[in-house]
Amino acid sequence: MxxxxxxxxxxxxxxxxxxxxxxxxxxxxxxxxxxxxxxxxxxxxxxxxxxxxxxxxxxxxxxxxxxxxxxxxxxxxxxxxxxxxxxxxxxxxxxxxxxxxxxxxxxxxxxxxxxxxxxxxxxxxxxxxxxxxxxxxxxxxxxxxxxxxxxxxxxxxxxxxxxxxxxxxxxxxxxxxxxxxxxxxxxxxxxxxxxxxxxxDAPGFASSRLGVAIALEAMRMVEEGVASAEDIDNAMVLGYKHPTGPLRTTDIVGLDVRLGIAEYLQSTLGDRFAPPQILRDKVARGELGRKTGRGFFDWN
CATH class of the missing domain: 3.40.50.720 (NAD(P)-binding Rossmann-like Domain)
Structure with missing residues (x-):
């Protein structure tokens, strides 16, 4: 072509x-x-x-x-x-x-x-x-x-x-x-x-393993009502100089992709990578992040 x-x-x-x-x-x-x-x-x-x-x-x-x-x-x-x-x-x-x-x-x-x-x-x-x-x-x-x-x-x-x-x-x-x-x-x-x-070669390599670990903990904090998704992301961007917060990054990557990786890491590295229920619920509702218009943030 x-x-x-x-x-x-x-x-x-x-x-x-x-x-x-x-x-x-x-x-x-x-x-x-x-x-x-x-x-x-x-x-x-x-x-x-x-x-x-x-x-x-x-x-x-x-x-x-x-x-x-x-x-x-x-x-x-x-x-x-x-x-x-x-x-x-x-x-x-x-x-x-x-x-x-x-x-x-x-x-x-x-x-x-x-x-x-x-x-x-x-x-x-x-x-x-x-x-x-x-x-x-x-x-x-x-x-x-x-x-x-x-x-x-x-x-x-x-x-x-x-x-x-x-x-x-x-x-x-x-x-x-x-x-x-x-x-x-x-x-x-x-x-x-x-x-x-x-x-x-190791489960999650270096980048995915670290990135997913931070993102899953951020999701648990939202789930527990510790802070809003925006404030959690701002803490990492302003406090640790991350270019993008873990939850906005999850929206960009795709919640379904992050769920799949987390499930794989859980099966190989243990329950510290168990996906939070909030992630499973959002994927089940079709809230996959930027590609669907909504994830932890509204992209519309």
């Missing part, structure tokens, strides 16, 4: 990606996170392919990526040409399009069976020396690696939302991740203009 902007940019010379960054990158899933990941690589000069489940989703992914690219130019974050960037973006519904990719990042929803099935389908189409990464925020990288034929070529690349503004990427190493891949992943992160935090 081509973009109208691609034709207009046919005579614009494409920049070379920074040294150490794959020239041809694939992303599975063009939702908010997948589009952000695609945009991050696109801005560096890489040729980026986004694969989605159907044509409508693929075109929506294109719009998200191109919109993010336009905003980056408006902010002065890049001096790249929008039309030229669009010429390096391809969207597809065909997994076979991943065949020529040096790196593919899986960014589908945080569901074990979906992750495994998706990673297997991608791996079956990659060259033997290509790399595969998951953007999982909590699922076991070792567990996912055991489902693959080439676990040495696999690791976690946990991007943060919103990807364009975030300066952090969590590089999660599995027990079988090849040392060469671990070193290359750090170079990729640097080439993207971000900072790598390298962790060995």
């Amino acid at each position: 081509t973009s109208p902007l691609s034709e207009a940019a046919s005579d614009v010379q494409s920049p070379e990606p920074p040294a150490g960054l794959p020239a041809r990158v694939g992303v599975l899933g063009g939702g908010r996170m997948g589009a952000g990941i695609a945009h991050a690589f696109l801005v560096t000069g890489a040729d980026v392919l986004v694969v989605e489940r159907d044509g409508q989703s693929a075109e929506a992914a294109r719009e998200r990526v191109e919109s993010a690219a336009a905003k980056s130019i408006q902010r002065g974050a890049t001096d790249a040409n929008l039309e030229e960037m669009a010429s390096r973006l391809t969207v597809s519904v065909d997994y076979d399009a991943f065949t020529d990719r040096r790196l593919v990042v899986e960014a589908v929803p945080e569901d074990w069976n979906l992750k495994v099935a998706s990673l297997r389908r991608i791996e079956d189409r990659l060259q033997r020396d290509a790399y595969l990464a998951s953007n999982t925020s909590s699922l076991s990288v070792n567990g996912l690696a055991k489902e693959l034929k080439r676990p040495g070529n696999f690791l976690g690349l946990h991007f943060f939302n919103p990807v364009p503004a975030s300066t952090l990427i969590e590089v999660v190493l599995g027990e079988q991740t090849a040392p060469q891949l671990a070193a290359e992943a750090k170079r990729w992160v640097e080439a993207l203009g971000k900072t790598a935090v390298v962790v060995n």
Whole structure:
């Protein structure tokens, strides 16, 4: 699928990606996170392919990526040409399009069976020396690696939302991740203009485990009537210099996503990660945060 902007940019010379960054990158899933990941690589000069489940989703992914690219130019974050960037973006519904990719990042929803099935389908189409990464925020990288034929070529690349503004990427190493891949992943992160935090696979890694722990305690405080969601968030923003409070962050991430991660951490690390009833109730009512208009805050 081509973009109208691609034709207009046919005579614009494409920049070379920074040294150490794959020239041809694939992303599975063009939702908010997948589009952000695609945009991050696109801005560096890489040729980026986004694969989605159907044509409508693929075109929506294109719009998200191109919109993010336009905003980056408006902010002065890049001096790249929008039309030229669009010429390096391809969207597809065909997994076979991943065949020529040096790196593919899986960014589908945080569901074990979906992750495994998706990673297997991608791996079956990659060259033997290509790399595969998951953007999982909590699922076991070792567990996912055991489902693959080439676990040495696999690791976690946990991007943060919103990807364009975030300066952090969590590089999660599995027990079988090849040392060469671990070193290359750090170079990729640097080439993207971000900072790598390298962790060995463990439930929740470092960031999700700490972030969820704070968020769950904040929810319990709301549940117990200790303070309002706004005041609890202000305490963390003003007192601890967090850029966003734990409850507003939960709304941005999605209450359903936070619930899933908390349930997984409870099953692996114990009841200190048990989801509060207020979280379960809000998810049951469809109050999932910003994406539905209401969570701990009103987003309408």
